[in-house]
Amino acid sequence: MRETGFLWSATVFIHGIRDARSVSDHLQRGPETMKDVTIQDIAAAAKVSKSTVSRVLNDTSAVHPDKRRAVLEATSRLGFQPNAFARSLASGRSMTIGVLTQIIGSPFYDAVSQGVIAGLSGTGYSPIFADGRWQRTAEVGAIRALVGRRVDGMVLIGGDIPGTELANLCGTLPTVVVARQLASEQHHCIFMDNVEGGYLATNHLIEFGHQDIAIIRGIADHRDATDRFDGYTKALHEAGIQRNPALIIDGDFTADSGVHAIDTLLSAGRPFTAVFAANDMTAFGARLALHQQGIRVPEEVSIVGFDDQAEAAFMTPPLTTIRQPAREMGWQASRALLALIDGQPFESRPLHGELQVRESVARAA
Amino acid sequence: MRETGFLWSATVFIHGIRDARSVSDHLQRGPETMKDVTIQDIAAAAKVSKSTVSRVLNDTSAVHPDKRRAVLEATSRLGFQPNAFARSLASGRSMTIGVLTQIIGSPFYDAVSQGVIAGLSGTGYSPIFADGRWQRTAEVGAIRALVGRRVDGMVLIGGDIPGTELANLCGTLPTVVVARQLASEQHHCIFMDNVEGGYLATNHLIEFGHQDIAIIRGIADHRDATDRFDGYTKALHEAGIQRNPALIIDGDFTADSGVHAIDTLLSAGRPFTAVFAANDMTAFGARLALHQQGIRVPEEVSIVGFDDQAEAAFMTPPLTTIRQPAREMGWQASRALLALIDGQPFESRPLHGELQVRESVARAA
DNA sequence: TTGTAAGCGTTATCAC
DNA sequence: GTGATAACGCTTACAA
Numbered sequence: 043m044r045e046t047g048f049l050w051s052a053t054v055f056i057h058g059i060r061d062a063r064s065v066s067d068h069l070q071r072g073p074e075t076m077k078d079v080t081i082q083d084i085a086a087a088a089k090v091s092k093s094t095v096s097r098v099l100n101d102t103s104a105v106h107p108d109k110r111r112a113v114l115e116a117t118s119r120l121g122f123q124p125n126a127f128a129r130s131l132a133s134g135r136s137m138t139i140g141v142l143t144q145i146i147g148s149p150f151y152d153a154v155s156q157g158v159i160a161g162l163s164g165t166g167y168s169p170i171f172a173d174g175r176w177q178r179t180a181e182v183g184a185i186r187a188l189v190g191r192r193v194d195g196m197v198l199i200g201g202d203i204p205g206t207e208l209a210n211l212c213g214t215l216p217t218v219v220v221a222r223q224l225a226s227e228q229h230h231c232i233f234m235d236n237v238e239g240g241y242l243a244t245n246h247l248i249e250f251g252h253q254d255i256a257i258i259r260g261i262a263d264h265r266d267a268t269d270r271f272d273g274y275t276k277a278l279h280e281a282g283i284q285r286n287p288a289l290i291i292d293g294d295f296t297a298d299s300g301v302h303a304i305d306t307l308l309s310a311g312r313p314f315t316a317v318f319a320a321n322d323m324t325a326f327g328a329r330l331a332l333h334q335q336g337i338r339v340p341e342e343v344s345i346v347g348f349d350d351q352a353e354a355a356f357m358t359p360p361l362t363t364i365r366q367p368a369r370e371m372g373w374q375a376s377r378a379l380l381a382l383i384d385g386q387p388f389e390s391r392p393l394h395g396e397l398q399v400r401e402s403v404a405r406a407a
Numbered sequence: 408m409r410e411t412g413f414l415w416s417a418t419v420f421i422h423g424i425r426d427a428r429s430v431s432d433h434l435q436r437g438p439e440t441m442k443d444v445t446i447q448d449i450a451a452a453a454k455v456s457k458s459t460v461s462r463v464l465n466d467t468s469a470v471h472p473d474k475r476r477a478v479l480e481a482t483s484r485l486g487f488q489p490n491a492f493a494r495s496l497a498s499g500r501s502m503t504i505g506v507l508t509q510i511i512g513s514p515f516y517d518a519v520s521q522g523v524i525a526g527l528s529g530t531g532y533s534p535i536f537a538d539g540r541w542q543r544t545a546e547v548g549a550i551r552a553l554v555g556r557r558v559d560g561m562v563l564i565g566g567d568i569p570g571t572e573l574a575n576l577c578g579t580l581p582t583v584v585v586a587r588q589l590a591s592e593q594h595h596c597i598f599m600d601n602v603e604g605g606y607l608a609t610n611h612l613i614e615f616g617h618q619d620i621a622i623i624r625g626i627a628d629h630r631d632a633t634d635r636f637d638g639y640t641k642a643l644h645e646a647g648i649q650r651n652p653a654l655i656i657d658g659d660f661t662a663d664s665g666v667h668a669i670d671t672l673l674s675a676g677r678p679f680t681a682v683f684a685a686n687d688m689t690a691f692g693a694r695l696a697l698h699q700q701g702i703r704v705p706e707e708v709s710i711v712g713f714d715d716q717a718e719a720a721f722m723t724p725p726l727t728t729i730r731q732p733a734r735e736m737g738w739q740a741s742r743a744l745l746a747l748i749d750g751q752p753f754e755s756r757p758l759h760g761e762l763q764v765r766e767s768v769a770r771a772a
Numbered sequence: 773t774t775g776t777a778a779g780c781g782t783t784a785t786c787a788c
Numbered sequence: 789g790t791g792a793t794a795a796c797g798c799t800t801a802c803a804a
Contacts, residue, residue, distance in 0.1 A: 078557070078781090080780095080781055080782085081781065081782065081783095082781075090790080090791085091790065091791045091792075092781090092782080092783095092791085092792095093783085093784085093790070093791060093792080093793095094789085094790065094791075096782070096783060096784090097789090097790090100783085102783090102784095103789080104789070105789065105790080106789065106790090109789090109790090123551065123554055123555040124555065124781085124782075125496070125555070125557060125780085125781050125782070126492075126555050126556050126557070127491075127492040127493075127495045127496040127501070127556075127557065127780085127781075127782085128492075128496050128780070128781030128782040128783085128796090129781080129782055129783075130492045130782085130796090131490070131492045131493050131496055131780090131781080131782070131783090131795095131796045131797065131798090132781075132782040132783040132784075132795075132796055133782075133783055133784085133796085134783090134796070136492070171536070173524075186488065189488050190488040190489060190490070190491050191491050191492075192443070192490060192491070192492065297717070297718075297720070297721045300721075301721075323717075323718075323721075326718060326721040327721055329721075329723060330721045330722075330723055330725065333723040333724070352662070352688075353662075353688075353691060353718045355662070356662045356665075356666075356688075356691040356692055356694075356695045357695075357723075358694060358695055358698040358722075358723050359698070360695065443797090445796090445797055445798085446797065446798060446799095447797075447798095455774080455775085456774070456775045456776075457775090457776095457797090457798080457799090458774075458775060458776080458777095458799085458800080459773090459774065459775075460798095461798070461799060461800085462773095462774090465799085467799085467800090468773080469773070470773070470774080471773065471774085474773090474774085489797085489798075490796085490797050490798070492796085492797080492798090493780090493796070493797035493798040493799090494797080494798055494799075495780090495798090496780050496781065496782085496796090496797080496798070496799090497779080497780055497797075497798040497799040497800080498780085498798080498799055498800085499780070499799090773804105774803100774804080775802105775803085775804080776801105776802085776803080776804095777800100777801095777802085777803100778799105778800090778801085778802095779798105779799090779800090779801100780796105780797105780798090780799085781796105782795100782796085783794105783795085783796085784793100784794085784795080784796105785792105785793085785794080785795095786791100786792085786793080786794095787790105787791090787792085787793105788789100788790080788791085788792100
């Protein structure tokens, strides 16, 4: 017997508030609250003991076929739903994995989450997603809430609280950090090689004969952003192209920053034939700004993005970009965590981005 | 004392699987499992009874300031995290709201969820998100899981299991359905007027002198899609424009369907000067296809979308579209649900889309 | 104001 | 195989 369903939960823990007392008193269909059916009711209906019911439900030891059948029958007849709270309380194991996400609207994080779900599916463990919304305090609160839920392990996707604080919060809880690179050895991280990605993107431009390649960077202290920038620098260096400070513009991963970057670039007057945007959203903004200035893409200026989000393929022209193995990262993270929980050592294969060639890059004029 | 954090949980309920026994035995830092600190420990440390601890933690009745202080001190010193399971088990109330979402990658659903979170924040209730992934069985499983978690109420966003089945699953549980319109009176629905939205979009085109307006519809049996189409029809009718079957193309809300629709339209040979796409993704696809055929937007063909997702403002040209009050829908849903739980009648103000004028529409040639 | 004790619905440990 | 019965950690009458 196997019942599947995906359950996401967002929790706000608030102590000291008990303002909803009338809850179970006035249900929709009047005051006649339908009492939940419990394992006890099943036991009575099947004329066996609670223990036996538990045994057949969990398949934890052999029971007589007849009784088994009786229990199953009663279960479905009464529409019994085991109480998850009681279950975890008694067993000590919550069979639940805490996942910290950052709601950023970016399909990237969605994809990572999906990977986690996929990796956990069929293992008996259930992910519980907590949202840090890219805010330090919310993030700490979210992790606390996760711990309060007695998760058996955690997957932290992104976020930016410092490693030491993380160590404090998580304690001995098995934890895997995704899409973020922490210095300390004690943290288990799964991340893509962003330097390589930046290199791939820039090099593609160079191969198309571009020399004056502008870069719109991501958030300044964001490791992903600095790594991609390093990749850009490396590619330039290898090709013997002098890096030009005038072509290095700061951004923050938003489309707006892409627009502003182009404006800045244009008003500075330093000519450029290509742009490497720190992510697709930035690329979208850049492309729009170029359009508004009457500059053709890719004929006059080529663009490369980073992420390969769904909309990238439908930009005009379709955006050449670096595809992040988001789903796979999530998958790997969950498998690694499971191993960790089981007492095995942490292991992960390095992940690589792939250049997704489309039509936003043309040969330099 | 107030502690906040957003917690999302995805759960796969699997009966009969108990294959992870070694969990708590082998924690990361060796076999010396750090026992969770309980309310009992706090009681001992603060030299009071469990009840008193509970009282100060929940602010449920007055306690002596000294003891109070002692409890609080012990709580933070020992890093006590109340066990959520035990709490709900004992109180009967889970203080938790089940939210059924459909992972569709669409920012629209994200926004609705955010609205729910916002509406619940500060009420003491916590949303628990279950994912239906637009699949009937997963949806049923998800709702079951929610019920198993003993949620105090449910918000169902989208989904497509029939109303009667819904009634069965939810039983007497207070429930609000968002972004979906159910016929039966017994369901409480919060939705936008899609007919009006479709009308607004089409009428905008008509006001710009367009007569030959193509429409790329959404999923055929999707109420949102048919309503938008009805709005289109209505606007045409009012303007005395004959509806032309050759300009009505089926789609499925994806960018790909937008591309195909344009191809179909073009090969059919029936001229058109404007396109109303069932949603923004479809509009993106249409815009790309037009670009690839060398047809200029908006000079030769105008486009209107529906949703106003983040990328819409950065399409080239920026997409004129109907903004859905997604966040507000989520907010209203949660407030309405809270009222329902409290025994008050269901109430909701009708919601309206807004025309977001940008640059993808031009005067008809 | 405080403590004692009886649950809440399961699982787990025993004897039988 | 099966059934009592003791946890699990917390809330909540009920007494004191």
